[in-house]
Amino acid sequence: MNEPYRRQDRAGSAEPGGRDAVARRDRGAEPARPARASVGLAHRPDARSQRPHRLSAAADGTPPDPVLVVRGLVKQYGSLRALDGLDFEVRRGECFGLLGPNGAGKSTALKLILGLAAPDAGDIRVLGLPVPQKARELRRRAGVVPQADALDPDFTVAENLLVFGRYFGLSDALVRTRIDPLLEFAGLLGKRDAKITELSGGMKRRLTLARALVNDPEILFLDEPTTGLDPQARHLIWDRLRRLLADGKTIVLTTHFMEEAERLCSRLAVVDHGRLIAEGTAESLIAAHVQPNVVELSGDGVADWLQANAPLAGVSHHELVGETAFLYCADAESPAAARARAAGLRVLRRAANLEDVFLELTGRELRD
Numbered sequence: 469m470n471e472p473y474r475r476q477d478r479a480g481s482a483e484p485g486g487r488d489a490v491a492r493r494d495r496g497a498e499p500a501r502p503a504r505a506s507v508g509l510a511h512r513p514d515a516r517s518q519r520p521h522r523l524s525a526a527a528d529g530t531p532p533d534p535v536l537v538v539r540g541l542v543k544q545y546g547s548l549r550a551l552d553g554l555d556f557e558v559r560r561g562e563c564f565g566l567l568g569p570n571g572a573g574k575s576t577a578l579k580l581i582l583g584l585a586a587p588d589a590g591d592i593r594v595l596g597l598p599v600p601q602k603a604r605e606l607r608r609r610a611g612v613v614p615q616a617d618a619l620d621p622d623f624t625v626a627e628n629l630l631v632f633g634r635y636f637g638l639s640d641a642l643v644r645t646r647i648d649p650l651l652e653f654a655g656l657l658g659k660r661d662a663k664i665t666e667l668s669g670g671m672k673r674r675l676t677l678a679r680a681l682v683n684d685p686e687i688l689f690l691d692e693p694t695t696g697l698d699p700q701a702r703h704l705i706w707d708r709l710r711r712l713l714a715d716g717k718t719i720v721l722t723t724h725f726m727e728e729a730e731r732l733c734s735r736l737a738v739v740d741h742g743r744l745i746a747e748g749t750a751e752s753l754i755a756a757h758v759q760p761n762v763v764e765l766s767g768d769g770v771a772d773w774l775q776a777n778a779p780l781a782g783v784s785h786h787e788l789v790g791e792t793a794f795l796y797c798a799d800a801e802s803p804a805a806a807r808a809r810a811a812g813l814r815v816l817r818r819a820a821n822l823e824d825v826f827l828e829l830t831g832r833e834l835r836d
């Protein structure tokens with residue numbers, strides 16, 4: 469797979485005062501100064517709400533300015549069109565989710581937005597800066613959590629932050645004041661001097677998040693921030709992202725976890741085959757694309773039962789996936805549920821969710 473953020477890392481390690489110099493200087497470090505969170509990490513109880521972050525409009529009702537505008541973005545890799553006219557906007561303070569199956573073009577979009585590759589067509593403006601023309605300046609003001617952690621295994625946790633700060637031209641003295649608050653924020657203070665190889669997957673992801681904050685960015689890009697993590701580690705990341713939103717950061721994340729998108733994002737774009745196919749809040753997408761209620765039927769003979777009983781009263785449409793049938797219904801009390809139960813099938817009634825929308829829009833066939 470591609471590694472969109474490599475260039476940034478390589479550019480960094482090519483800068484003067486490379487790794488050895490860092491390690492040397494850091495070992496002779498002066499005692500840590502009292503840490504002050506200059507990177508907007510103060511704990512706010514209101515940031516712990518389980519609801520997605522909501523944008524507040526200005527007093528006169530006008531929405532905040534867009535901090536990211538993408539228009540007609542096209543990226544061609546040989547005969548493959550990875551992006552095919554992608555359009556979207558992100559507003560200040562928003563948590564915007566790019567949702568799509570594997571290969572949809574999410575990472576490619578981020579790569580172009582960060583100026584790490586040039587588009588074949590289209591316009592990108594981030595924080596008022598045209599990209600790729602002003603990509604360097606943008607990257608100084610942005611934080612990035614790439615899809616794959618690219619931490620340096622030769623350094624400790626704290627040293628990784630110090631080295632990364634240098635990529636932005638930050639003084640060691642300044643970065644040292646940020647290390648402890650960042651590690652505390654990431655729940656890694658106790659691992660300050662640990663080697664990267666000693667960290668769990670969740671810890672590495674949190675350190676990558678802390679690293680992305682070392683330059684106190686205005687906007688944060690996260691590419692699948694919780695893929696591969698267990699539920700505990702995932703919830704911890706979500707909590708930290710909510711704190712950042714409460715502190716006014718703008719977040720753009722890609723994900724294929726609908727729960728993540730529903731919990732965190734104030735607005736979502738569903739992307740497939742390099743195009744935007746739907747956009748809105750989770751609620752508006754559910755209302756627009758699927759019925760509000762779903763009845764899931766499973767058990768032996770589901771397919772036969774469906775064939776014998778369709779069309780079902782109160783069911784707007786149904787899908788059969790393996791041995792499970794999904795019935796989409798306007799009313800919660802669908803008579804089909806009672807009939808199926810009487811026929812000995814297992815019946816689960818639930819509200820429609822974003823995953824139903826996602827599967828409706830992007831199909832159920834496997835993507836690799």
Ligand SMILES: Nc1ncnc2c1ncn2[C@@H]1O[C@H](COP(=O)(O)OP(=O)(O)O)[C@@H](O)[C@H]1O
Pocket residue numbers: 470545548550568569570571572573574575576577
């Ligand atoms: N550097 C590259 N060279 C050739 N093909 C690429 C490259 N990067 C991505 N692709 C292809 O472009 C499509 C979109 O990839 P990507 O943006 O990584 O998708 P996503 O992040 O949504 O899973 C995929 O088919 C992928 O294989």
Ligand SMILES: [Mg+2]
Pocket residue numbers: 574575576615691
């Ligand atoms: Mg990707």
